[in-house]
Amino acid sequence: MSSGEKYVAAAYGVVFVTVLVYVAIIAAKLARLERETAELAELARRRNDG
Amino acid sequence: MSTSSPNNPPSKSRVPALAAAAAGLVGLAIVFAFFVAPEDADQGISQRIFYFHVPIALTAYACFGWGAWKALQHLRGKGERYDLESYVAVHMGTIFGSLTLLTGSIWAKASWGHWWLWEEDQLVLFLVLFLFYSAYFMLRFSIDEGPRRANISAVYALFGVVLVPVSFLAIRLAENVIHPTVFTREGPQMTGSMFLTFCIAWLAITTLAYALYRVELLGKRLDANLRELREALTA
Numbered sequence A: 001m002s003s004g005e006k007y008v009a010a011a012y013g014v015v016f017v018t019v020l021v022y023v024a025i026i027a028a029k030l031a032r033l034e035r036e037t038a039e040l041a042e043l044a045r046r047r048n049d050g
Numbered sequence B: 001m002s003t004s005s006p007n008n009p010p011s012k013s014r015v016p017a018l019a020a021a022a023a024g025l026v027g028l029a030i031v032f033a034f035f036v037a038p039e040d041a042d043q044g045i046s047q048r049i050f051y052f053h054v055p056i057a058l059t060a061y062a063c064f065g066w067g068a069w070k071a072l073q074h075l076r077g078k079g080e081r082y083d084l085e086s087y088v089a090v091h092m093g094t095i096f097g098s099l100t101l102l103t104g105s106i107w108a109k110a111s112w113g114h115w116w117l118w119e120e121d122q123l124v125l126f127l128v129l130f131l132f133y134s135a136y137f138m139l140r141f142s143i144d145e146g147p148r149r150a151n152i153s154a155v156y157a158l159f160g161v162v163l164v165p166v167s168f169l170a171i172r173l174a175e176n177v178i179h180p181t182v183f184t185r186e187g188p189q190m191t192g193s194m195f196l197t198f199c200i201a202w203l204a205i206t207t208l209a210y211a212l213y214r215v216e217l218l219g220k221r222l223d224a225n226l227r228e229l230r231e232a233l234t235a
Helices: A003-049 B015-036 B045-075 B081-112 B121-140 B147-160 B163-173 B192-234
Strands: none
Touching (some): A003 B192, B015 B192, B045 B081, B045 B147, B045 B192, B081 B121, B121 B163
């Protein structure tokens, strides 16, 4: 691999990794929102029962 | 919870379609950049960084502009939701701004032999713009949530947008520059297939930014709605 090719791979790799990290952050956030929704549903159920 | 809450997400989300379009367009742009556009006679393979670097920079400018537009709508009293939209747009602009600096720095090293040149007005002005918007977050999170924070953030986002045309035009106004000027008054200084590749890449990056903007906005609104629901249930 020539040095030019390495720089091109690095530039495209930086963009790819950034998008990947962003998707991972969003996935973590979604998991937290799902957990919180489940907690709230449980809370609402208990309120209805009680 | 009221259905007219500013935090309510739209009833029909376009996010999956947007994300699919962004993925498809980015894939197409990569195919065009490596297999359709000819190799530049002067810079060789490193010129292929241009197809992502320039659209990313233009998208960063667009995000800051969009953030300022939303800030203006907030200041004109059009609604609480515009503060969140302005914040998310500035957030996207900062992400794409950091990518502009990173890809630009790699391209500079490949073409000029330097990671960074302080005498280059275009580079320094973009860095100033990036740092200005990075400070937006410090300002925003140093103030308690509420109308005061929304108003101050909106004014700051509006001030920053002045730097966008200055940064964009710097390359045309500066006399001694080595940063290339591809788009002149005579049109784009590249072949037809190179220009087509650039247009596809620009569309791809803009769609990707818009998809990320919608996802982020959806997450923030869901978060706010859940908080509101928790408060209602625990009251």
